[in-house]
Amino acid sequence: MLLDRSRTGRSGRRDRDDPIVNRWALLAVPPIAFLVAFFLIPLIVVSLRSVTDFPRPAGDALANYGRFFDSAANVRVLGNTFWVAALSTVVCLALGYPYAYLMNIVRPRLAGLLLIAVLLPFWSSLLVRTYAWQVILRDTGIINTFLLDMRLIDEPIPLIRTTLGVMLGMSQILLPFMVLPIYAVMRRIDPEYTRAAANLGAPPFAAFRRVFLPLSLPGVLAGSLLVFVLALGFYITPALLGSPKDTMISQFIASAVQQRLDWGIGSTMAVILMGLTLTVLFVASRFIRLRDVFGSFEES
Amino acid sequence: MTTAGRPIDGSSERLDRPALVLRGLEKSFGDVPAVDGVDLEVRQGEFITLLGPSGSGKTTTLRMIAGFTRQSAGTIEIDGADMSQVPPYRRDVGMIFQNYALFPHMTAAENIAFPLEMRRASRSEIRRRVAEALALVKLEGFGGRYPRQLSGGQQQRIAFARAVVFHPRLLLMDEPLGALDKKLREALQLEVMHISRQLGATVIYVTHDQEEALVMSDRIAIFNRGRIEQLGRGEDLYDRPVSLFVADFIGDSNILRGWFERDGDGGWLVRDASRWRVGAAATARAALDGDRAAALVVRPERLRIVDPGDAGAAAAGANTVEASVRDVLYLGSIRKYELTLPDEQTATVRQQVGGNERVWQPGARVRLTWAVDDEVLVSDPGGRPSRPGDVPTAPLA
Numbered sequence: 001m002l003l004d005r006s007r008t009g010r011s012g013r014r015d016r017d018d019p020i021v022n023r024w025a026l027l028a029v030p031p032i033a034f035l036v037a038f039f040l041i042p043l044i045v046v047s048l049r050s051v052t053d054f055p056r057p058a059g060d061a062l063a064n065y066g067r068f069f070d071s072a073a074n075v076r077v078l079g080n081t082f083w084v085a086a087l088s089t090v091v092c093l094a095l096g097y098p099y100a101y102l103m104n105i106v107r108p109r110l111a112g113l114l115l116i117a118v119l120l121p122f123w124s125s126l127l128v129r130t131y132a133w134q135v136i137l138r139d140t141g142i143i144n145t146f147l148l149d150m151r152l153i154d155e156p157i158p159l160i161r162t163t164l165g166v167m168l169g170m171s172q173i174l175l176p177f178m179v180l181p182i183y184a185v186m187r188r189i190d191p192e193y194t195r196a197a198a199n200l201g202a203p204p205f206a207a208f209r210r211v212f213l214p215l216s217l218p219g220v221l222a223g224s225l226l227v228f229v230l231a232l233g234f235y236i237t238p239a240l241l242g243s244p245k246d247t248m249i250s251q252f253i254a255s256a257v258q259q260r261l262d263w264g265i266g267s268t269m270a271v272i273l274m275g276l277t278l279t280v281l282f283v284a285s286r287f288i289r290l291r292d293v294f295g296s297f298e299e300s
Numbered sequence: 301m302t303t304a305g306r307p308i309d310g311s312s313e314r315l316d317r318p319a320l321v322l323r324g325l326e327k328s329f330g331d332v333p334a335v336d337g338v339d340l341e342v343r344q345g346e347f348i349t350l351l352g353p354s355g356s357g358k359t360t361t362l363r364m365i366a367g368f369t370r371q372s373a374g375t376i377e378i379d380g381a382d383m384s385q386v387p388p389y390r391r392d393v394g395m396i397f398q399n400y401a402l403f404p405h406m407t408a409a410e411n412i413a414f415p416l417e418m419r420r421a422s423r424s425e426i427r428r429r430v431a432e433a434l435a436l437v438k439l440e441g442f443g444g445r446y447p448r449q450l451s452g453g454q455q456q457r458i459a460f461a462r463a464v465v466f467h468p469r470l471l472l473m474d475e476p477l478g479a480l481d482k483k484l485r486e487a488l489q490l491e492v493m494h495i496s497r498q499l500g501a502t503v504i505y506v507t508h509d510q511e512e513a514l515v516m517s518d519r520i521a522i523f524n525r526g527r528i529e530q531l532g533r534g535e536d537l538y539d540r541p542v543s544l545f546v547a548d549f550i551g552d553s554n555i556l557r558g559w560f561e562r563d564g565d566g567g568w569l570v571r572d573a574s575r576w577r578v579g580a581a582a583t584a585r586a587a588l589d590g591d592r593a594a595a596l597v598v599r600p601e602r603l604r605i606v607d608p609g610d611a612g613a614a615a616a617g618a619n620t621v622e623a624s625v626r627d628v629l630y631l632g633s634i635r636k637y638e639l640t641l642p643d644e645q646t647a648t649v650r651q652q653v654g655g656n657e658r659v660w661q662p663g664a665r666v667r668l669t670w671a672v673d674d675e676v677l678v679s680d681p682g683g684r685p686s687r688p689g690d691v692p693t694a695p696l697a
Contacts, residue, residue: 190399190401192397192399192401193401193403195366195368195388195397195401196395196397196401196403197389197403197414198367198368198387198388198389199366199367199368199388199389199391199393199394199395200389200394200414200415200418200462200463200466201389201390201392201415201418201419201466202389202414202418203387203389204389206418207389210414211403214405215403215404215405
C-alpha cells in the first residue's frame, strides 16, 4: 500500500515537471528576440545589401564582389588582416603560455593575483588603453624622451605607426583570451602525470615536453583560435597605433560606410571577412571541439 | 647511465645487499608529523606491505621512497646507494599509482615504451620489451588502445607493465587495486603477487585492506600515527600482536581489558570480580611489568562456547567468562556468534559448521572458555589509570 502511494505520488510530480516544453525555457525568449532583432536581421540586411546596393547600375548581383577583388589594395589589406591576426596570435601564445604555466604552479592565492593582473585590461576602456599606448610609444612619448635624455639615442626610434606598436596594443587586449583557456586546461591536468613521468625516468624538461605540453595542447588550440578570430575584426588599435601598411579590413569597412557612404562595398567586405572567419572556425573544428573554445571549460 | 639492461635476478653480491633501507625517516607538513621515525630494511625480492589506517603515514613513506616528497629527516638507501637527495627520475624505482596515471594521450604500448625511451633504449629493443611486457600482463593485442578505451582492470595491468618494463630496483604500489570491484581485485591480487615473484621484483605495497596485505605479503609493516607499530609475517601479526592497535587492526579480536598483576612466571588479568590466568609465554612476550593496565587478546576461532551448568566442559586451567548470546550469524562454512559480556563489552566467536556442533540461540546464557596458550597479553595505554579499587571504575571502551 505504502509503496503504491509513493509511486503514484512520484509519477504525479513527474507529470507536472515534464511538460512538453519546460516552462523555464520561456526565460530564453527575450534574449532570443533580442538576438533576432538586433543581430540576425541586420546580418541578413548586410548580406543582402552586398548583392543589391550598387553605387551605379550594375548587371550582375556579384558585381560588388568583383569590384572588391579587382582592387589590389583590397586584397592586400585582406591578406594583411590575416597576417596581423596570425602575428598577434603568436605573440599572445609566446606570452600567454608561460604566464598560464606560472599561474598553474604557484599557490592559489598568487594564482588569483596573476589572474586579476591579466584581466585588468578588461576593466578599462579599449579606447583609453590605446591612447595610453600612444602616449608611451610616440616620438615625444615616455620611452623616446627617456632614451633621448639618457643620450642613448640621437633621434626618436619609431615605435608608434609600426607593426610593433600594433602588436603591443593588440596583444595586451587579447592576452586574457589566450591565458584563460590554456590555464583552464592546465588546471585539469592531474599533477600525478608529471610525477609518473619523473618516476619513469623523465628529467623535468622531458616530462614537460612529452607529457605536460601535449596534454595542454587543447588549451593552446582553443586560445589561439579565439585570439585569431577576435584579432581579425580589430579596428581602433591598428588605426591609432599602426602605419597605413598595417591597415586592416575593418578600417576599410568603416571608411567605405562612413566616408564614402558606399554601403554596397562595405557590406561586401563584411561578408567576405565573416565568410573567411567561418572558414577558419570550420577548419579548426576538424581538430578541436569548438565547445571547449567558447565556454563550458569545466565540463568533460 | 642506462640501467635498462641490468639483469633482473642480479648477482649474488646484490642479493646480499638489502633492496631498501629506511633510517629514521621523518616528514612533517607544517607542525604536523606525518611520518615520525620509520626504520625499515627490505630484502631483495621481498614483498612488503605497508598497512595502516588512512593518515598513518604509509603513503607519505612510499612517496618519499619514490622521491616525490622530500623527507624532513632520515635517509633512504636503495640497493646500497644513498638516494635521500636524488631526484625521482634518477631513482630507478617503478611505481603504480592509485589512479594508474597512464598518459591519456599515448597508447598502451607508448605508455609502456616511455620509460625505455627515457633510458635511450634502441628502437628494436623497445619494440621487443613492450611486446614482452604486454604478454606478461596478458594484454597482447591491446598495445594500440588508448587508456580510455581500456577497462579499469586492463588499465591496471598496463600500469603494472609500464612500471616493471625497465626492471626497476624497487616496485612501489600505492593501493593499486583500490578502484576495482571486489572480484576483480581478488583475481588481480594473486596475479600481481605471482608476476612480482616471477620477476623477482622487490615490492613495497601500500594498502589499508588487511586481507589484501595478508594474502600478498612476505612481511607486513603496520603503520600507526607515522610509525611502524609492528613488522612481521602475517602469522606473527595475527598470533602475536605487540599492541592493542595491531590486535584490533589485523583480524577480528576479542579484547579483555583489565589490570595486570605478576604471579611467578605468569600473572593475572583482573577486572572487577573476574581474574584470568596469563601464561608464562604470553607474559614473557609482552615484556610487561606487573601492576599496569593491560589487555588480553583472544582470536574468535580460539574461543569456545560451553554450557554454564556443565562444570566439566571447560578444560582444567582454562580461562572462562560468563556471556549471553546476542546474535547468531550463519555464514555458510562458519557460524559467527556475537556475545555480550557482563560489563557491556562484546565478544565474537567463530564456530565451524559441521553438523554435530551445538547451536546456541540468541538470549542463551553461556560461558566462554579458552586455553591460556591461545591468549596474547598487550599493554593498554588507554586503560585504567590506576589499580582497580583506587578510583571509581571508569566505563571501559
